[in-house]
Each structure stands twice: as C-alpha cells, then as structure tokens.
Amino acid sequence: MRRETQIRHGTVPDNLGGCVVKDGYHCMDGHQFLLRGHGFACYYSKGAGVTVQIDDAERTGELELHLAGTVHAAIACINGLYPLHASAVVAGGRVFAISGPTGAGKSTLAAALARRGFALFADDVLTIDLSTDPPSCLPGHKRMKLWPEGLKLAGAEAMGLVSPDYPKYFVTSKGSEVDGPLPLGAILFLEQGPETQLCALHGGERLTHLRDGHYTTQMFECAMGDHVGELFILLANLANAAPFYRFIRPFEPGNFEDMLDFIGCQLERIAGK
Amino acid sequence: MTAIRKCPAAFVETDIDDERILISLDSGEFFSLQGTGLAFWQAVDGMRDVAAIITALAAEYGVSAARITADCEGFLEQLRNFGFVEIDRAGG
Numbered sequence A: 001m002r003r004e005t006q007i008r009h010g011t012v013p014d015n016l017g018g019c020v021v022k023d024g025y026h027c028m029d030g031h032q033f034l035l036r037g038h039g040f041a042c043y044y045s046k047g048a049g050v051t052v053q054i055d056d057a058e059r060t061g062e063l064e065l066h067l068a069g070t071v072h073a074a075i076a077c078i079n080g081l082y083p084l085h086a087s088a089v090v091a092g093g094r095v096f097a098i099s100g101p102t103g104a105g106k107s108t109l110a111a112a113l114a115r116r117g118f119a120l121f122a123d124d125v126l127t128i129d130l131s132t133d134p135p136s137c138l139p140g141h142k143r144m145k146l147w148p149e150g151l152k153l154a155g156a157e158a159m160g161l162v163s164p165d166y167p168k169y170f171v172t173s174k175g176s177e178v179d180g181p182l183p184l185g186a187i188l189f190l191e192q193g194p195e196t197q198l199c200a201l202h203g204g205e206r207l208t209h210l211r212d213g214h215y216t217t218q219m220f221e222c223a224m225g226d227h228v229g230e231l232f233i234l235l236a237n238l239a240n241a242a243p244f245y246r247f248i249r250p251f252e253p254g255n256f257e258d259m260l261d262f263i264g265c266q267l268e269r270i271a272g273k
Numbered sequence B: 001m002t003a004i005r006k007c008p009a010a011f012v013e014t015d016i017d018d019e020r021i022l023i024s025l026d027s028g029e030f031f032s033l034q035g036t037g038l039a040f041w042q043a044v045d046g047m048r049d050v051a052a053i054i055t056a057l058a059a060e061y062g063v064s065a066a067r068i069t070a071d072c073e074g075f076l077e078q079l080r081n082f083g084f085v086e087i088d089r090a091g092g
Helices: A057-068 A070-078 A106-115 A148-154 A204-211 A215-224 A228-241 A253-271 B035-043 B050-061 B065-081
Strands: A007-009 A025-029 A032-036 A040-045 A049-054 A082-091 A094-099 A119-122 A125-129 A136-138 A158-163 A166-171 A182-192 A197-200 A244-249 B003-006 B011-016 B019-024 B030-033 B085-088
Touching: A025 A070, A025 A215, A032 A070, A040 A057, A040 A070, A049 A057, A057 A070, A057 A158, A057 A166, A070 A082, A070 A125, A070 A215, A082 A106, A082 A182, A082 A215, A082 A228, A082 A253, A094 A106, A094 A253, A106 A119, A106 A148, A106 A253, A119 A125, A148 A166, A148 A253, A182 A253, A197 A253, A204 A228, A204 A244, A204 B011, A204 B019, A204 B030, A215 A228, A228 B011, A228 B019, A244 A253, B019 B035, B030 B035, B035 B050, B035 B065, B050 B065, B065 B085
Parallel strands: A007 A049, A094 A182, A182 A244
Antiparallel strands: A025 A032, A032 A040, A040 A049, A082 A094, A082 A119, A082 A125, A125 A136, A136 A182, A158 A166, A197 A244, B003 B085, B011 B019, B019 B030
C-alpha cells in the first residue's frame, strides 16, 4: 500500500475509459480510479501511484481528506484488500475497529481512546488483508479529522479546518508506534441508544453489518466485479475471524467519560481472551 | 421419481457460527438457515423426494409428519423460487 499510495503532482484526466467524471464524483474502472472534487482531482493507476491536481489551494485540506478516505479505500480494493469504513485502535496486540456511518463518532471515540493509552491504528479507513488466515489489519492514516463537538469530547486540539465547505478539523496527534500488520481483535459498529451496552452479533447479522450502508464495501464489491461468490466467502471468513459487536451508547457529552471507562474495560477484556 | 436436488450453480454457502448462509449468485441476496430450515436443507441429497425428507425430519424431531408437512412444503417452494433447488422429474 505504501508504494501504491505514493503521490506526485501532475495533470489528472477528466474521464476514465471514455466516461467523463464530473466534479464531486468518482469512478473505478479495472485498475484505475478517478476522483474529481471542486478545485482538485486525483487519479490512481495500479503500479503507478496517485497523481493529484490542485486547482484551488484552499481545497488542499479536502483533498487530503479524500486521499485518506475514498482514494485510500479505492486503492485497497484495486489491490485486493478490504477497506472497512472504520477508525481503529490497538489493545493487547490486536486491532479494534470502530465502524459506522459518517457522523457516527468513529474518529471521536478513537481519538478519546488514544488519549487513554490505546494506540491509534487507522482513521476513517481500516485496510484488511483477507488473503491471510486469520485476516490481518494494515496500519493506515493517523492524522485524524474531527467535527468541532468531537474535538471537545476527545480533548483534542484543532490544527486547521479541512475546508470551508466541510468543517471538520485536523487535530494534533502524536500518532503511534504501531507501524506493522496486526490481527483483528473485534469490530464495533456504533449506534445511538438510551443505554451504553455492547451486544455481540451472531451469524448472518455479521454479514449484514459489513454490507449495510458502507461505501467501502460497495467499492470492494465493484472491484470484485462478477466474483459474487468469492466476495461472499471472503467476507464470511472475516466474520468468522473475530467477534463483531453493536456498541450502543447515548449521545450525551456529560456521559462521555463514563462511556470511555466502559468501552476501555471491554476492549481490555476482549483482548485478554 | 421426484427427487429434490440442489442447484450449486445458483448459490454459494458457508457457515457463520451455527448458521448456514447462502448467497444467490443471481441477485446477490443472502439467506440464513438455522434450526429446522437448516435440517431440511441438509436433508436435500438429490435422492429423496419431499415426502421422504419430511418422514426423516419428523422422526428426527419426534413429531408427526402431518405436523411439519405444510412448513416443509412452504420452505421447499421458497428454495425453488430462489433457484436453489429443483425437482428432478426426469427419473434421475
């Protein structure tokens, strides 16, 4: 992934295989990926790395956001790796993925756990190699982006605005020493609810949680093309490799530290099994 | 002869925990089988007809065949609709 995600500046095409990609859209075609934003664009070709074109310097933060998210996920897919829409921390030498839709609080929870001593492993996209047994997690981007309310909860310091149109902030992060592959400890799917609880997912529920609404899984399915059965077996292997949980908690800032106490203990418990 | 046989070109199956998960290669939908549904699926061996399968399941669960016939036939109809099984009427 390091080689494939190397960046150079240059001119990015406006089409992929003859199909024009408008600003605000992206397209994957075989071993290529094109993303065009407003004021920037990225093009990836397998073996040739990423070419970026910046037409509006004010959009550099947004470009960085896409490079760490959508583009990173696309590169993983094209190279046979599964990108889970998740931030991740390490406990007991294993990776705990915190997954959920945009705005669910993945980065905020990961940043807060990092403050409590859990090493940060990836933000926004966790890349998993499904070809190994058990599947192994590859370290990812660690420069976190948080919404203003997330900054306060996580006790993080704002470094700069991502974009005027996307008011997340880059945050200071000392990063972590974790720089090699680690086994998956568990996947936590974030939900909002009245009481803090961790509920184990069972059987087919695990697959539905991997598929439901995750743009990264849809991207992986697109990259796999007609290999529906092969994709199914890969995701089933992932589902069998580690426990999956629904992590339900209220969105009440006053209870955030109690919630952290709870989930920190649970991660230690699961990691110790 | 009306043996029921699976159509392996229509699905891929695997186990997660105690569930058998099938994906339709046509639609991409997947299905979870457990309990009696899984027992019925496992009994489809390409040799027996539905009556023989019902008799075997009734004996296994200690109930009368009449009690489970409607459920089994309904389930078989679902499996046929998804293309996961077919009834061999050719005398195979």
